[in-house]
Each structure stands twice: as structure tokens, then as C-alpha cells.
Amino acid sequence: AQTVTQSQPEMSVQEAETVTLSCTYDTSESDYYLFWYKQPPSRQMILVIRQEAYKQQNATENRFSVNFQKAAKSFSLKISDSQLGDAAMYFCALGNRDDKIIFGKGTRLHILP
Amino acid sequence: GAVVSQHPSWVICKSGTSVKIECRSLDFQATTMFWYRQFPKQSLMLMATSNEGSKATYEQGVEKDKFLINHASLTLSTLTVTSAHPEDSSFYICSASTGRSTEAFFGQGTRLTVV
Numbered sequence: 001a002q003t004v005t006q007s008q009p010e011m012s013v014q015e016a017e018t019v020t021l022s023c024t025y026d027t028s029e030s031d032y033y034l035f036w037y038k039q040p041p042s043r044q045m046i047l048v049i050r051q052e053a054y055k056q057q058n059a060t061e062n063r064f065s066v067n068f069q070k071a072a073k074s075f076s077l078k079i080s081d082s083q084l085g086d087a088a089m090y091f092c093a094l095g096n097r098d099d100k101i102i103f104g105k106g107t108r109l110h111i112l113p
Numbered sequence: 114g115a116v117v118s119q120h121p122s123w124v125i126c127k128s129g130t131s132v133k134i135e136c137r138s139l140d141f142q143a144t145t146m147f148w149y150r151q152f153p154k155q156s157l158m159l160m161a162t163s164n165e166g167s168k169a170t171y172e173q174g175v176e177k178d179k180f181l182i183n184h185a186s187l188t189l190s191t192l193t194v195t196s197a198h199p200e201d202s203s204f205y206i207c208s209a210s211t212g213r214s215t216e217a218f219f220g221q222g223t224r225l226t227v228v
Binding site: 033042044047091099101103 | 212
């Protein structure tokens with residue numbers, strides 16, 4: 001069975017500061033993908049960043065970067081220079097070649113002005 | 114990115130009636146579509162996977178006779194909640210994939226309220 005665990009139900013960060021959201025996963029697949037999705041109050045799922053498991057280099061998208069530790073099955077998201085618009089629910093997710101995606105329970109991120 | 118449209122955005126129905134939710138891929142052909150359910154302040158729970166032209170595959174614990182899924186074309190999948198009850202009230206989200214990019218594109222979701 002595949003699982004995704006997010007141990008931080010809520011986090012807060014001061015505007016312009018850096019915050020790291022944690023995620024661990026478990027899978028027996030050798031070919032898989034990891035994602036961070038953002039869900040704002042509109043509830044539209046927005047892809048923040050994606051990492052292919054076979055790539056050693058950590059993915060980066062502007063202010064968003066990941067720390068992918070394959071052996072530890074850890075996939076954390078770092079948000080730099082936090083902005084008020086970053087406030088949302090963040091879901092870590094695990095996907096396979098068949099595009100089936102399993103989500104963690106989410107971390108609600110608050111940005112303090 | 115690719116666009117997935119879900120309709121309706123919200124619906125209220127009476128207990129005992131059926132309601133259909135549509136999921137359309139607007140600018141690509143979706144070989145596979147997925148249906149999720151999200152309870153308030155909780156995660157997305159995968160309900161079923163549908164492939165065009167074949168029967169849907171349901172996750173364990175999901176009643177296939179309650180949640181009918183049809184994927185009749187490469188751009189449309191429908192979820193019908195049959196004989197709806199208040200406990201079926203939830204937020205339902207679909208996603209669609211091309212089968213090539215290993216990325217799924219999400220619809221905007223449907224809030225179902227059964228009264």
C-alpha cells in the first residue's frame with residue numbers, strides 16, 4: 001500500500017520569511033512521482049511543484065523548492081519569501097505511471113503580516 | 114496547463130434523488146479520469162479511476178452502485194450519485210490525465226448538498 005504522511009496539520013510563518021513543510025511517503029514502486037499541491041479557499045487544486053523519483057536533483061519553481069531524500073522517503077517543501085497569497089492548504093502527493101495520485105492529509109499554512 | 118471543467122460547481126438535491134456531475138477536459142484528450150471526495154478540512158480521498166470505454170475501477174470501501182461513473186468519451190466522464198442521502202454531501206473533485214505526462218489536471222470541484 002502507498003501512503004503519504006504530513007505530520008504538521010497547521011503552520012504559521014511571518015511574511016517574507018521562509019517556511020518548510022514536511023512530508024514522508026511509502027511506496028514499493030520504483031517509478032513514481034511526488035507533488036505538492038496548493039488548495040486555496042476556492043478549493044481549486046493548484047500544482048506547486050513536481051519531482052520525478054529517478055531524478056536526484058531537487059526541483060525548484062521560483063520561491064518554491066523541495067528537499068527530496070529518496071532513501072529516507074522524505075519530500076519537504078520550502079517556501080522562501082513567503083507572501084500573503086501563499087496562505088492555503090498544502091497537500092503532499094504521490095503518483096505513479098498510471099497518474100493515480102494519493103494525497104496526504106494536508107498542512108494549513110498561515111501567513112502572518 | 115491543460116484545462117479541466119467540472120459542472121455544476123454546486124448543487125442541492127433532495128434526499129432520494131440522483132445527481133450527475135460532469136468532468137470535461139477542454140483542450141486535451143483524457144485517457145484516464147479520477148474522482149475524489151473531500152470532506153470539510155480533510156484530504157482528497159480517491160474514489161475511482163475511469164478509463165475511456167471501460168468500466169471504472171473503484172477504491173476499497175466505495176459503493177459502485179451508489180457512485181456510478183461513466184467515461185463515454187476521451188473528454189467526458191460523469192459521476193452520478195444515486196439515491197442521494199445527507200451523508201453523501203461533500204465536495205467532489207475530478208482530475209484528468211493524458212497518460213503521457215504523469216501529471217493530472219484538476220477540475221474546480223462540485224459541492225453537493227443533500228437535504
